[in-house]
Amino acid sequence: KSTTVRNVDGAINNTEEENEEDVVDLAANSLLNKLIRQSLVESSHRVEVLQKDPSSPLYSVKTFEELRLKEELLKGIYAMGFNRPSKIQEMALPMMLAHPPQNLIAQSQSGTGKTAAFVLAMLSRVNVLELFPQCLCLAPTYELALQTGRVVERMGKFCVDVQVMYAIRGNRISRGTDITKQIIIGTPGTVLDWCFKRKLIDLTKIRVFVLDEADVMIDTQGFSDQSIRIQRALPSGCQMLLFSATFEDSVWQFAERIIPDPNVIKLRKEELTLNNIRQYYVLCENRKDKYQALCSIYGGVTIGQAIIFCQTRRNAKWLTVEMMQDGHQVSLLSGELTVEQRASIIQRFRDGKEKVLITTNVCARGIDVKQVTIVVNFDLPVNQAQEPDYETYLHRIGRTGRFGKKGLAFNMIEVDKLPLLMKIQDHFNSRIKQLDPEDMDEIE
Numbered sequence: 001k002s003t004t005v006r007n008v009d010g011a012i013n014n015t016e017e018e019n020e021e022d023v024v025d026l027a028a029n030s031l032l033n034k035l036i037r038q039s040l041v042e043s044s045h046r047v048e049v050l051q052k053d054p055s056s057p058l059y060s061v062k063t064f065e066e067l068r069l070k071e072e073l074l075k076g077i078y079a080m081g082f083n084r085p086s087k088i089q090e091m092a093l094p095m096m097l098a099h100p101p102q103n104l105i106a107q108s109q110s111g112t113g114k115t116a117a118f119v120l121a122m123l124s125r126v127n128v129l130e131l132f133p134q135c136l137c138l139a140p141t142y143e144l145a146l147q148t149g150r151v152v153e154r155m156g157k158f159c160v161d162v163q164v165m166y167a168i169r170g171n172r173i174s175r176g177t178d179i180t181k182q183i184i185i186g187t188p189g190t191v192l193d194w195c196f197k198r199k200l201i202d203l204t205k206i207r208v209f210v211l212d213e214a215d216v217m218i219d220t221q222g223f224s225d226q227s228i229r230i231q232r233a234l235p236s237g238c239q240m241l242l243f244s245a246t247f248e249d250s251v252w253q254f255a256e257r258i259i260p261d262p263n264v265i266k267l268r269k270e271e272l273t274l275n276n277i278r279q280y281y282v283l284c285e286n287r288k289d290k291y292q293a294l295c296s297i298y299g300g301v302t303i304g305q306a307i308i309f310c311q312t313r314r315n316a317k318w319l320t321v322e323m324m325q326d327g328h329q330v331s332l333l334s335g336e337l338t339v340e341q342r343a344s345i346i347q348r349f350r351d352g353k354e355k356v357l358i359t360t361n362v363c364a365r366g367i368d369v370k371q372v373t374i375v376v377n378f379d380l381p382v383n384q385a386q387e388p389d390y391e392t393y394l395h396r397i398g399r400t401g402r403f404g405k406k407g408l409a410f411n412m413i414e415v416d417k418l419p420l421l422m423k424i425q426d427h428f429n430s431r432i433k434q435l436d437p438e439d440m441d442e443i444e
């Protein structure tokens with residue numbers, strides 16, 4: 001069902017089209033995160049560990065040497081530029097490499113070193129003299145499987161006899177082929193097909209089973225059931241590992257169903273706060289008026305880089321054209337672009353090639369650009385019920401307390417949207433000051 005509403009400035013909006021922007025594609029976001037990641041994501045929280053056997057000693061390592069890895073594997077790790085285990089790896093690696101093998105459920109935000117940890121575990125458990133699949137890793141999409149495969153290839157660079165194969169759609173191999181590669185990475189559907197229908201993989205010989213991105217996995221129709229069917233056919237001595245960036249109840253229930261007797265490791269993420277952000281709003285009549293206000297702000301404060309958020313693709317496009325015509329260097333990040341195109345736009349912005357990034361809601365989740373001086377809400381974030389979307393507001397503007405830098409945020413508000421802004425102010429108990437765009441001196 002779609003309804004047609006008229007904007008203050010007369011443009012007709014189709015709410016269905018607006019909502020299109022709000023469909024979060026978890027797998028695409030996760031891939032985007034991987035493509036733009038440059039280094040480890042830190043958290044000041046402690047790693048929480050729940051051992052299946054609380055009386056057994058808890059080991060943690062501060063160096064990779066302590067893990068007594070194969071020489072060629074250690075070389076691969078150092079060649080990737082890793083000096084020491086990440087926070088989550090300090091606890092997870094000793095468990096993952098223990099004898100006898102232990103099962104593990106690990107949750108921490110993306111970028112904290114989970115993939116590197118399980119790739120290391122798979123590489124260290126492969127017996128190179130045996131030419132059949134020994135490690136099986138399930139990923140939610142073709143592209144995410146490829147990303148993990150790249151990590152295996154980089155870290156295993158010196159493990160010359162270890163090979164990877166992708167069980168993904170389109171990778172055709174004929175029935176009866178003898179797979180000699182030891183590590184298989186694939187999507188649940190194709191892996192299931194290779195195991196049961198085409199009998200290419202003998203699951204009873206798998207030693208390490210990894211279920212990556214469990215939160216994305218359960219979001220995809222059929223993947224939980226397929227994964228469980230695969231897991232059931234694994235031998236009892238097989239090590240089972242599950243990773244997730246988030247941990248809603250649904251993920252947890254799935255994890256407990258699929259991983260027997262697990263150890264559990266969690267690392268909470270750094271919380272966002274509005275404490276070190278100065279927030280302003282400008283009252284406007286319509287879209288043109290908002291644009292004028294934006295221009296005076298832009299002229300009034302010395303800006304390093306700015307991110308401007310719009311609620312719809314249409315508004316974002318309009319604003320981009322206006323700003324370009326006025327000679328600004330802007331780029332537009334929109335949901336129509338492929339993940340690769342989005343990654344390249346974010347990279348260019350990070351490198352300072354563009355000063356202004358205009359974007360819609362979904363695209364900008366997870367972008368972490370520390371050099372951004374101002375954030376502008378050209379439209380306030382609202383949910384489908386047209387109520388303020390507090391979480392998105394916090395994501396756009398908030399920063400983690402540890403990066404003590406002050407931030408500036410501006411909200412362009414049509415008069416009829418003022419109550420929404422007041423709700424946001426109350427919700428966060430944090431002042432949003434009115435600003436006269438003609439008088440920028442008010443910004444201290």
Ligand code: ADP
Nearest residue numbers: 039040082084085086110111112113114115116
């Ligand atoms: P996750 O799977 O949790 O998203 P990754 O394993 O992909 O995290 O790691 C995030 C980034 O940090 C990657 O660029 C990876 O190469 C790097 N990284 C992982 N472990 C280490 C480490 N111990 N030291 C330095 N960099 C690391």
